[in-house]
Amino acid sequence: MQNLVDGILTGSYISLAAIGLTLVMHILRFANFSHAELLSVGAYAALVFDKAFAAVFPIAATKLAPLSLTLALLAAIVVSMAFTGATAILIDRLVFRRVRDKGNELSMVFASFGMALVMRNLIALGFGLHSQLYSRDIAFAVILSRDPLILVKPDQVFVLGAALVLMAALHLVLTRTTFGFALRAVAENPALAQVNGVDLGRMIAATWVIAGMLAAAAGVFYGLSYQLIPIMGRDLVLPVFAATIVGGIGSVYGAVLGGFIVGIASNLALLVLPSGYSPAVPFLLILAVLILRPNGLFGEARA
């Protein structure tokens, strides 16, 4: 039971990151290996803004019990989402757009590998290789039930709630607004969408903003639960890709489900596998899904 609950809680930030990745992969048509680095950017940006806000408004630095979260950090999350969205556009303008104009899909993949290394090392240069925390205090877990024993950290419940709110908001945007229709049209068929008056450049930028914002939130949520290290992107890239592939590339709902599946599977795996083998679980999931449903659970074959 505990492993199941843990899996759902872990799944929430993987889902958020996977949504962004699946959108980028679908609309821009390339596997972006630097996506997980946006999580690092968001997490570290929030760390900086959190410190800044707490310094300017000391009152905001008090904890919102029982969470280890402060008002300053909440505000920092919002600013960091905007910052990371902007960073994503900037990277696209500086690197990906140029490669897109000249190279093919494979060049884009290689470019994204390079970007991932550059971003990771820039963060390491700026913040050092050691781990950092939003709050040094340890937030103690609350006992939900004694038999079976289920422990939950208040922060993680907040993370799950916030992730669900963000997903719901995205769902509304995609299904209820003209912008959402336009975005989905571009994803379906860019040429046809342009014929119908959709501005492709704006849609690409919008995709990056959404991906960056969700990645920032996921990064902060991850940092809140664990710790910030410059190589967190490297550690997260595999679970996020697994979630995207399991869910089916291009499917937002698939990505959400995929995130939770990956989270739950890697937590439950320990019940049957020795812990030394747990890093293999995302790979096994990808393999299983690719063999059974080559386009992912929700994915559709695309010409």
Added chain:
Amino acid sequence: MPVTTKTRAGLTLGLALGLGALAPAAVAQDCTTKIGAVLPTSVDWGRPIAEVAQFAVDQVNEAGGAAGCKIEMVLRDTQVDPKVGVDAAKALVDLEGVKLLLGAVSSGVSMPILTSVTVPAGVPQFSCCSSSTAFTKLAEEGKTNGLWFRTFATTAVQSAVAAKVARDKGYKTVAVLYKNDDWGQDMARLIAADFAAVGVEVVANVAINDAQPSYRAEVTEALAAQPEALYLALYPVEGTSAVREWISLGGTQNMIVANSLKSDEFRDNVGLQYLGNTLGTDTASPRSDSADAFRTRYVERFGSEPNGPGLANSYDATMIALLAMEAAGPDASGADIAAAVPRVTDPAGTRVSADAAGFAAAKEVLAGGGTVMYDGGTGNVRFDANGDVSAPAVVWSFAEGGIDEVEYLSLDDVNGFIASLR
């Protein structure tokens, strides 16, 4: 005119050098025995290890050489690469015909040299710094032919001290979190045996992999066993993450940690308030006169404190190797030299110091058929049947300003305790 001056200066220098080399040689015999050294001289911490070995050779030559001849140490670089190390060792053994081999530093380099060069050639190998227990296993299987010696304590010392801490604290059940690499697996295996020997039950043994986004599941698994204490063989990055998770889930704050977590980063990020019941283990340099004497001589020779890793160990490895060569006598085979090691590290023998005077004294005792106890930079070195040595240890705790020493265990304490475990 300047050219002539230079030539004359060069001539004078050459003459002086020639005379300098000749003078002591005339006192001793007029021959040279080559010994080999394969050390990572191309890395910054490897060069001092080689220099201190040469320093030991110089001391021996000052005392007239070993086994009737001057000693020449032929040094080759390993580049911390097993392939390069094996090639270098092969060249030394086959082409230079060395009688014994010093090195290497890394276990991963020493091992292939031992199995593919020194053991087949019957040349004894003395390593200053390899700590893997794989050598112990190899020796137990009888595959080293008694040719392997090292002056660096294995991880077994730390594991035994951790068992002592658990016993002294009265813990009955312990969960172990270990790093899933060679070192961590080694520690986990040793610690399980040592805990069992002192009557502490290991209720969970969980591997922690590098670079995982979360250790929640691993920690939950260890927690489910409800141990009284936690043993950690982890590095700071994953250690911080795992321990914070452990404490937040209400796990016990009774912890025993390996020396890898002796870090400010770990202390600060977990929080000193949660580390009050944490004790760490580490090996220590001996607090003996001979260790101080080595320190003084090192400072005299090199002008700095011997703070790098493996310096006293390298010096002692070289000294013991040459003492054994002396004890084995002229024209001894490699096996003879290896067999003579107990004669120079005999706890009942005459104590000799680790310098030229000590070597000269040892020569006399050995010539008279006696045995000596070498007392060097790492104390009075004593090899067990597998060529392993033990080391003094410390138990430490985290404190405001850094690390506090809780208990110092002398070499005898450690040896006594390890013996009581078997």
